[in-house]
Amino acid sequence: MDQFAQLIVLTLAAGTPLVYAALGELVTEKSGVLNLGVEGMMLVGAVASFAVAATTKSPWLGVGAGILAGAAVSMIFAVLALSLMSNQVATGLALSLFGVGLSAFLGLEYVSVVIEGIRPLAVPGLSDLPIVGKLLFAHNPLVYLSLALFAAVHWFLYRTRAGLVVRAVGESPQSAHAIGYPVIAIRYMAVLFGGACSGLAGAYLAVAYTPLWVEGMTAGRGWIALALVVFATWKPWRVLAGAYLFGGVTLAQFQAQALGLEMPSQFLSMLPYVATIVVLAIISRDATTIRLNAPASLGKPFHAGA
Amino acid sequence: MSAAGPPQGANRSPTGGSAAANAASVGGSIRLRLEARPEPSRLAGWLSPLAAALATLVVGFVLFSWLGKNPFTAFHAFFVKPVADAYGVSELLLKASPLILIATGLAAGYRANVWNIGAEGQLLVGAVAGGGLALAFPETTSPLLLPAMIVAGALGGMAWAAIPAFLRTRFNANEILVSLMLVYVATHLLSWLVHGPWRDPEGFNFPQSRLFHEAALLPPLFEGLRVNAGLFVALAVVAAGYLFMQKSLAGFQMRVAGLAPAAANYAGISSNRNVWMGLLIGGGCAGVAGVQEAAGPVGQLLPTLSPGYGFAAIIVAFVGRLHPVGVVFAALLMSLLYLGGESAQLNLALPSAVTGLFQGTLLFFLLAADVLIHYRLRVVRPARTPVPVPKGA
Numbered sequence: 001m002d003q004f005a006q007l008i009v010l011t012l013a014a015g016t017p018l019v020y021a022a023l024g025e026l027v028t029e030k031s032g033v034l035n036l037g038v039e040g041m042m043l044v045g046a047v048a049s050f051a052v053a054a055t056t057k058s059p060w061l062g063v064g065a066g067i068l069a070g071a072a073v074s075m076i077f078a079v080l081a082l083s084l085m086s087n088q089v090a091t092g093l094a095l096s097l098f099g100v101g102l103s104a105f106l107g108l109e110y111v112s113v114v115i116e117g118i119r120p121l122a123v124p125g126l127s128d129l130p131i132v133g134k135l136l137f138a139h140n141p142l143v144y145l146s147l148a149l150f151a152a153v154h155w156f157l158y159r160t161r162a163g164l165v166v167r168a169v170g171e172s173p174q175s176a177h178a179i180g181y182p183v184i185a186i187r188y189m190a191v192l193f194g195g196a197c198s199g200l201a202g203a204y205l206a207v208a209y210t211p212l213w214v215e216g217m218t219a220g221r222g223w224i225a226l227a228l229v230v231f232a233t234w235k236p237w238r239v240l241a242g243a244y245l246f247g248g249v250t251l252a253q254f255q256a257q258a259l260g261l262e263m264p265s266q267f268l269s270m271l272p273y274v275a276t277i278v279v280l281a282i283i284s285r286d287a288t289t290i291r292l293n294a295p296a297s298l299g300k301p302f303h304a305g306a
Numbered sequence: 307m308s309a310a311g312p313p314q315g316a317n318r319s320p321t322g323g324s325a326a327a328n329a330a331s332v333g334g335s336i337r338l339r340l341e342a343r344p345e346p347s348r349l350a351g352w353l354s355p356l357a358a359a360l361a362t363l364v365v366g367f368v369l370f371s372w373l374g375k376n377p378f379t380a381f382h383a384f385f386v387k388p389v390a391d392a393y394g395v396s397e398l399l400l401k402a403s404p405l406i407l408i409a410t411g412l413a414a415g416y417r418a419n420v421w422n423i424g425a426e427g428q429l430l431v432g433a434v435a436g437g438g439l440a441l442a443f444p445e446t447t448s449p450l451l452l453p454a455m456i457v458a459g460a461l462g463g464m465a466w467a468a469i470p471a472f473l474r475t476r477f478n479a480n481e482i483l484v485s486l487m488l489v490y491v492a493t494h495l496l497s498w499l500v501h502g503p504w505r506d507p508e509g510f511n512f513p514q515s516r517l518f519h520e521a522a523l524l525p526p527l528f529e530g531l532r533v534n535a536g537l538f539v540a541l542a543v544v545a546a547g548y549l550f551m552q553k554s555l556a557g558f559q560m561r562v563a564g565l566a567p568a569a570a571n572y573a574g575i576s577s578n579r580n581v582w583m584g585l586l587i588g589g590g591c592a593g594v595a596g597v598q599e600a601a602g603p604v605g606q607l608l609p610t611l612s613p614g615y616g617f618a619a620i621i622v623a624f625v626g627r628l629h630p631v632g633v634v635f636a637a638l639l640m641s642l643l644y645l646g647g648e649s650a651q652l653n654l655a656l657p658s659a660v661t662g663l664f665q666g667t668l669l670f671f672l673l674a675a676d677v678l679i680h681y682r683l684r685v686v687r688p689a690r691t692p693v694p695v696p697k698g699a
Contacts, residue, residue: 036482076670085340085681086673089421089482090624094669097617101662108657220490227483266498273487277469280484281477298389303342303681 005134007251012143015207015247017042017201017218019146021225022232022239023153024197030157030228031190032170032297036092037077038198039222040099045070045199046206050213051108059118059207063142063200066207067079070199071192073099078191082184085301100216110213117149117211118142142204149197154236172293173302183302198222220273227276231283233293242279249275335604340681344511347679354675355625359639362664369663375654383653384646388690394645396531398602401644403533403540404429404595404612405637406431408619410540410547411591413628414442417551418560419567422585423593424470424485426616427492428463432593433600434496435462437515437607441504442523447521455522456539456597463593471585475578481585489616497609504607515607524602527683533652536598547630556583600642613644614662621669640665 021038030034048069053062077095080086121144123137157163166186169176173183201221206213224246232238253268284290363381370380408425413697415422428475436459443451470484497513506516525533551557563570563580571577599611622640626632647661 080670080673084677086676088614090669091673093423093620094666094673097621097662098666098670100617101659101664104659105657105663108659168551220487223483223486227480227487230480230483247351264498264502266494266501270491273490277473277479277484277487281473281479284478284480287478303340 002131002134002179005131007255009134009139010251011244011248012139013247014145014250015244016140016146017149017169017204017209018225018228018243018246019240020120020201020204021198021222022228022243023146023149023236024194024201025225025229026232026236026239027153027157027166027197028190028194028235029234029298030170030295031166031187032173032295032300032302033191034088034092034299035074035077035081035095035098035191035194036089036226037074037095038194038225039218039220040096040102041070041073041195041198042202042205042218042222043099043103044106045202046217047107047110047202047213048199049203050113050115050206050211051106053117053207053211054110054113054115057116059116059211062115063118063203066199066203067196068199070202071196073102073158074195074198075192077195078188081301082187082191084301088299088301096222100227104215107213107215111215113213115207117209120209140204140208142208146204150236150240157236162277165179167295170297173297177302177304183304187302198225201225224272224276227280230290231279233283233289234295235293237297246272246275316532337433337686339389339684339686340677342458342678343682347682350675350678351627354678355627355636355672357675358625358668358671361675362668365667366664367643369660370656373656374470375656380654380656381648384650385642387653388645389642392528393531396528397645398638398641399533399537402562402634402637403537404598404615405538405619405622405640406634407543407595408588408592408615408639409622409626410543410630411588412619413623413626413630413633414547414551414557414560414587416564416623417628418564418580418584420584420588421462421482422467422470422485422588423482423620424467424489424616425588426614427485427489428466428589428592429599429612429616430489430492430496431466431596432459432463432589433467433596433607433611434492434499434610435459435593436597437518437600438504441515441607442517443522444516444519448523451521452524452601454633456594459593459597460540460590461593463589463591463596465589466593467585467589468582471582473492474581474585481581485585493609496607496611499605500609503626506606513609517606518601522601524598524603534602535597536602539594539598541634543594544630544634547633551630560584592619618644618665621665624669625672639668643668 023037023041025038045066049062049066052065053059074094077091081088081091118141120138120140129137157167165176165181169181169183169186177183202218205217210217222237228239228242228246231242249272252271253265256263256268366384367381370377389398408429412422412425436455439455439458440451466488467485470479470481471490473479473484474481474530485654500513500515504515506514509516524536526532526534527537551561559570559575560580560583562573563575563577567577595615596611599615600607604611618640622633622636625639626634626636643661643664647658650656650660651658
């Protein structure tokens, strides 16, 4: 039973970067913007947070820096895709390639630096309770924050007027514009929010989960987060479930080795990517569901004068 | 790039929306506005890559100064020194050749809105297929071995690209995500092969295959230089790519599908066939590029076989305007960025990661400059502005 609790704790920890990145991308896509730059924004967030944490010795300042850095690079995407109406697919790809290069460049001097990361909670008394203590009171603070973010995003999108406006902009920017909402400004904010969340996801990896900086350390998690939004058919609670499912798959490679399963490690490392492909195919098979749930204007530029 | 900025639409009364919604203010009362052109501008289309390359140079200038290097020395080390002699030119062509190959293949797909971004994985699987043949026949001296390796590489890359094509046409799965995921799978596959079954028994346990033997290596074109016969393969593919996209019916159908999906559908052009064609062409070209790397400058199978050619080729395809001839020039530029990065590392102690930074910047500037293909900038004076602009906007 204790082992089971441990497994849950590890799964939540492994799924958390996906929760952050996918929730951010969800809000961006709800406004009708497809930002494929998640991987790049995560890497820039990771390197910024690690550098600041290493310099100031404060991992929390690092997290703040990661959020800001993620938002800052998402601004490049926003200006190109929203103000200059560039192709969103190409611009997102550019952001990912740019983020890989920029983070490798900035992170060179931090490659073998050791920092004091953000540790899991240890509430005196509570965390030591059998099973319940581990399950409820011994996670990393950023894991709790990700759950709070999930609740906040869900509440925002479905319980507030502003959330309704964001969804309206994503469904029909022309109508939203005709009623008088500033479509481009709203999309700017949605992109910035997505960038900040991706930055936070990277920061979690660099200053809490590992904590260290390695070139390309996100290892495709940004792309998995993008796929998650499709699996989740743009619904927040499904994003959460999917993120933990994939967190669990990432763990499987370590679990299998612990169980003494004779299999080359490379095949186990392929698992998360193969699983993403399989689930994506299964969910997408029903084209109608995807079409009905995807924001109707997803990926289409909006020009008020057109 | 002065048109870049937060949209002024945010500051205006919401009901005043007009063509100016995407405009950005410049210097107080005179405003710049983007106006849709009735026809896309061909001139802007060809000028925008040049503008992007120039803007990237300016960024490089600023970056070098910021890093405390004399920008002129740095420029010389980055863009002139690497190609100042015959060896440098040979290296330029050597690195441009895989980029030309892959980008020509990708461009065919992108023209039809088929977004294959997994060329890096297709390259690796192509190298595995072609290289596997070299490793399987270590005694062969037959001149047929190399052509067979190239064919095997093309088939390997096509097989890898067939997975996203099948999942897209049969299960509607997004080819961007599937092809990208397969890059990671291919990386682990190659890693397993060179760590395990294909590891060189005399390689001191390094994760690498045996060195290919003479008959499995692409012959160099000149004594002492590394540029090899692969360059001709790349140029032949450019010619074939041009004929296919511009002169064949299938190429025409792919272009129509990309420009006007609804019209293509109405005309009975099969979108599934375009997906298959786009991905198979891209995968096949990337696979051949993989064999060229393995049987050329590398000479064996290694986990670090490709310095990201599959991703850089995406940028090459866009900068080359998805046109085979443009791709050749863009590939030469990108190849120079690779060489410049290496040279900067040697001569200026600058990190070679600068290359990746420049590659991304180049694509950003291209996308920004491309706005002028479909829109023109109009200077709007306040008196003629249809909407009153609040102070401070």
